[in-house]
Amino acid sequence: MPQDIPEIIIGRLPLYLRVLTRLEKQGQEFTLSKELGEALNLSPAQIRKDLSQFGELGTRGQGYQIGFLIEKLRQILKLEEIRDMAVIGGGDVGHALARYEGFTNRGFQVTNIFDSDPGKIGSRMTGIVVQSSADMIQVLRENNIKVAILTTPAESAQGVTEQLVEAGVKAILNYAPIELKVPPDVHVEHIDPAVYLQKLSYYLEE
Amino acid sequence: MPQDIPEIIIGRLPLYLRVLTRLEKQGQEFTLSKELGEALNLSPAQIRKDLSQFGELGTRGQGYQIGFLIEKLRQILKLEEIRDMAVIGGGDVGHALARYEGFTNRGFQVTNIFDSDPGKIGSRMTGIVVQSSADMIQVLRENNIKVAILTTPAESAQGVTEQLVEAGVKAILNYAPIELKVPPDVHVEHIDPAVYLQKLSYYLEE
């Protein structure tokens, strides 16, 4: 991975990984740019172009060996070790995330949950004891946690974000419906179901 | 909204709406392409270009009147009436979505929940009785529901999708970590937290 890879390509790699993992589970050993393209609605040329950024990952005439390509993509995306994550907010979303089983086999695990509600602090969610927001910075630092999932209400999201930044968190998955201001070395991705629904709405008829 | 607006622009309109709503709530009456751009990390030129697709929505020298622009964007995105949605799957994610309070003021409400587990059917989630998947097609048709949120396991997602299509659903928000095959008149958006986390992972240091 030499030069600067465009972000748009990096964003597609997890999708490739998702398809490849499914194909592998189905017992397939090789795949083609054509097959990957059909699964993801992308052109075969684009798949090849994307993958060629990282070396010669396929074999001419044969296609791509699935196991090898998965391994390679995991390396590129730095997914070889399971990363610890903190969930901020012990509401419904935080709860669902803490219980979500799809993380571990994709490189992540929730190790900490923080909430500011005294009624929740000390209770357990899937074996994880909810900790006080007051201790958050310290705990994140001590455990060297770099990834956080933000599920607080919009009003407190920016304030919490500043604490996360202070604690050394470098990646934030933001479920609060508000844009976060962060320093350039901190990366944020948004998940806002209403945004997607509103986009879908445009394409509805009536 | 005459010609064909590029999908990439449509996808940004909900973000504009989100910022505008926040500014309005903060008591602001006018905004500038500069301000919107700073909030969303987009250039002012892009904001103006996007909005100009739909007519002259601003006033030269003055900027954009927030209330008017919100109204206009709601029209464009067909958000003027609250749309009914079905949640498929009564697990943690389905449960969190049914209880999510952010939908109504953004144009949507969950009216139905379906699950195949006899232990869940008939129980209530936030006042909504969980219905049997066996009745799904009929109920969706009877209620003319066009939007569904899919939260089943990956294995059953494609099968359920085919039922949704059969029932006349035209927009699917897919939480299952798998690509769905749908006819061209059905639109799908994906929410897969692991995909975003994997992208974020690339930008982490070690």
Next chain:
DNA sequence: TAGATTGTTAATCGATTAACAATC
């Protein structure tokens, strides 16, 4: 009117695609 900011055109930039040589 002067000052400000939009709307819009033209230029730039970057991403996608087509096409084919390389090679398994």
Next chain:
DNA sequence: TAGATTGTTAATCGATTAACAATC
């Protein structure tokens, strides 16, 4: 070897940006 599919170059396409005239 012949057939197939990648890797890669060049062409195309589309999106973003710069710049400025229009106009409030």
